[in-house]
Amino acid sequence: MAPSExxxxxxxxxxxxxxxxxxxxxxxTFAALNNSINATAANDNAAFALEGRGGYDQVCxxxxxxxxxxxxxxxxxxxxxxxxxxxxxxxxxxxxxTDEAAKxxxxxxxxxxxxxxxxxxxxxxxxxxxAIVTK
Amino acid sequence: xxxxxxxxxxxxxxxxxxxxxxxxxVTMTQDDSYGQAQQQANNDxxxxxxxxxxxxxxxxxxxxxxxxxxxxxxAYLHQAYAGIPRLFTQFAIPNPDGARxxxxxxxxxxxxxxxxxxIKKDGNELTTPLQVxxxxxxxxxxxxxxxxxxxxxxxxxxxxxxxxLYVKGLETSAAYQREIALSLANALxxxxxxxxxxxTDIWEIGDKTYKALDDLDGWCSNSAKVQAKLTILGAxxxxxxxxxxxxxxxxxEGLQSFAAIMGAVPALTTQETIGGATVPPILEGMANAITxxxxxxxxQQQEVAQALQKVNQSLDRLWGQALLPAPANLTKLRGAGRxxxxxxxxxxAT
Numbered sequence: 178m179a180p181s182e183x184x185x186x187x188x189x190x191x192x193x194x195x196x197x198x199x200x201x202x203x204x205x206t207f208a209a210l211n212n213s214i215n216a217t218a219a220n221d222n223a224a225f226a227l228e229g230r231g232g233y234d235q236v237c238x239x240x241x242x243x244x245x246x247x248x249x250x251x252x253x254x255x256x257x258x259x260x261x262x263x264x265x266x267x268x269x270x271x272x273x274x275t276d277e278a279a280k281x282x283x284x285x286x287x288x289x290x291x292x293x294x295x296x297x298x299x300x301x302x303x304x305x306x307x308a309i310v311t312k
Numbered sequence: 313x314x315x316x317x318x319x320x321x322x323x324x325x326x327x328x329x330x331x332x333x334x335x336x337x338v339t340m341t342q343d344d345s346y347g348q349a350q351q352q353a354n355n356d357x358x359x360x361x362x363x364x365x366x367x368x369x370x371x372x373x374x375x376x377x378x379x380x381x382x383x384x385x386x387a388y389l390h391q392a393y394a395g396i397p398r399l400f401t402q403f404a405i406p407n408p409d410g411a412r413x414x415x416x417x418x419x420x421x422x423x424x425x426x427x428x429x430x431i432k433k434d435g436n437e438l439t440t441p442l443q444v445x446x447x448x449x450x451x452x453x454x455x456x457x458x459x460x461x462x463x464x465x466x467x468x469x470x471x472x473x474x475x476x477l478y479v480k481g482l483e484t485s486a487a488y489q490r491e492i493a494l495s496l497a498n499a500l501x502x503x504x505x506x507x508x509x510x511x512t513d514i515w516e517i518g519d520k521t522y523k524a525l526d527d528l529d530g531w532c533s534n535s536a537k538v539q540a541k542l543t544i545l546g547a548x549x550x551x552x553x554x555x556x557x558x559x560x561x562x563x564x565e566g567l568q569s570f571a572a573i574m575g576a577v578p579a580l581t582t583q584e585t586i587g588g589a590t591v592p593p594i595l596e597g598m599a600n601a602i603t604x605x606x607x608x609x610x611x612q613q614q615e616v617a618q619a620l621q622k623v624n625q626s627l628d629r630l631w632g633q634a635l636l637p638a639p640a641n642l643t644k645l646r647g648a649g650r651x652x653x654x655x656x657x658x659x660x661a662t
Contacts, residue, residue, distance in 0.1 A: 180466065180661050180662065184466075184661075185661055188466050188467065188661040189661075191463040191464070191466070191467075192463070192467065194463055195460050195463050195464070199456055199459055199460050199463070200460070202451045202456060203451065203453065203456050203482070205449060205450065205451075206424065206447075206449075206450035206451050206453070209447050209448075209449060209450055210421050210424060210425070210447060210450070213417045213420065213421060213447055214417060214418075214421060214493075216417065217413070217414035217417050217418070219413075220410055220411050220413045220414040221414075222406050222410070223406045223407060223408060223409070223410025223411040224408070224410075224411035224414060224500060224503055224504070224507075225503070226405060226406055227404075227405060228321050228404040228405055228406060229321065229324070229401045229402040229403055229404035229405070230402055234613060235610075235613050235614065235617050236499070236503050236613050236616050236617050236620070238617075239616075239617045239620035239621050239624060240496065240499055240500065240503070240616075240620055242620075242624055243492065243495065243496055243499075243620055243623060243624050243627070244496055246492065246624070246627055247421075247489060247492045247493060247496060249635075250485075250488075250489050250492070250634050250635050251421075251489065253635045254482070254485065254486075254489070254635060254636070257635075257636060257637055257638040258482070258638075260638040260643060261475065261478065261479075261638045261639065261642060261643075263646075264638075264642050264643055264645060264646050265475075265642075267645075267646060267647065267648075268645060268648070268653060268659050271648060271649055271650055271653060272650060272653065274650075275649075275650045296459050296462065298451075298452075298455050298459070299456075299459050300451055302449065302451075303449040304449075
């Protein structure tokens with residue numbers, strides 16, 4: 178059964194929360210992890226350098242390869258989650274553009290930078306996701 | 313490694329120089345060692361004049377006097393033992409504890425995607441979970457997935473279903489990522505342990521060599537014998553591996569973990585004898601112990617590298633589970649109008 182007008186507006190708002198809060202928070206999370214793993218390269222000397230002989234020891238290559246994979250996994254996940262978020266918001270906009278009542282209801286709930294009531298533990302990201310660094 | 317003391321390149325250089333100087337001093341003052349050194353210097357002079365390789369690298373016979381007279385003999389010993397400091401400085405590395413910042417980042421990453429971690433050693437669980445916080449500004453994956461599913465309960469269609477499957481799949485792919493983070497952390501713990509054992513052991517070898525030479529330098533001593541305890545073969549066993557809490561873990565089928573590959577490794581310590589009635593056998597004992605140490609470091613690190621290669625290979629096979637692409641049935645709706653969204657394979661409210 179098709180939802181009533183107010184129900185439909187509420188459901189669109191749920192989708193917008195996914196696209197504006199939940200998925201961006203996840204994209205931020207994985208981007209932050211990508212960055213923190215990238216920063217570990219600064220400690221590679223302490224872990225692998227051979228001051229006396231020069232160069233790095235035999236563990237360095239395989240460990241770094243796995244570290245780079247993890248960094249890329251976090252970065253790729255962040256990008257893919259953000260892609261899903263963008264499409265989700267386009268879906269909301271597509272419906273709102275054909276339904277004036279729903280559009281007004283969304284604007285009333287989301288206008289002027291407001292965010293509707295969120296569930297417990299649901300938190301918007303602290304800002305845009307940091308830039309991904311891939312190896 | 314409890315009680316680890318870091319020794320820098322400068323420390324190792326000074327230790328090597330101390331041994332070199334002591335070896336020269338004992339040779340010049342102890343009759344038996346002196347006699348052996350004279351023989352060695354004469355042999356090298358002969359080798360030099362007959363075009364053979366000399367025992368003392370770069371040896372050039374004296375321009376005046378006999379090769380074995382007092383002044384020339386001391387100069388010969390300086391040449392013969394010049395390489396001793398290098399035997400020690402070859403092990404110089406930065407302080408291994410500097411790598412602990414990377415460990416913190418890896419444990420934080422593991423905790424951020426799955427909050428519960430515990431420490432295991434030799435197959436026995438230790439009671440204290442690993443206490444680390446998550447990365448600032450991040451959200452727990454499972455909780456966010458559950459929240460999204462709640463928001464989606466009135467949305468249907470092929471794309472909506474595909475999106476929901478994708479979101480639920482993120483929990484599993486995050487579990488793969490967490491296991492990789494833990495394998496990296498565990499391998500790095502082992503690497504730090506090996507490098508600390510290496511520094512500890514080279515210091516022990518130097519310390520005991522000096523002691524043996526010093527014993528020979530005694531007033532009425534005619535031989536010396538000490539034992540250098542090497543810990544390098546126990547470096548892997550000394551590490552307590554971190555794992556996910558079994559109750560909270562999502563299965564990550566097929567992905568090899570570093571801790572499981574390494575298994576329970578027995579802790580071995582070995583004793584190397586350094587001794588003799590003259591300087592040469594003491595230095596030979598030192599050289600043998602250094603060779604054992606090099607072999608021990610190499611074998612332990614080979615195990616680590618091979619285990620990491622197995623993890624890398626299994627991840628290559630499972631890459632598609634560890635990194636989920638954005639769902640195609642959702643992304644194909646990019647720019648779609650309401651008519652397309654309300655098709656059976658679309659995304660519509662009920």
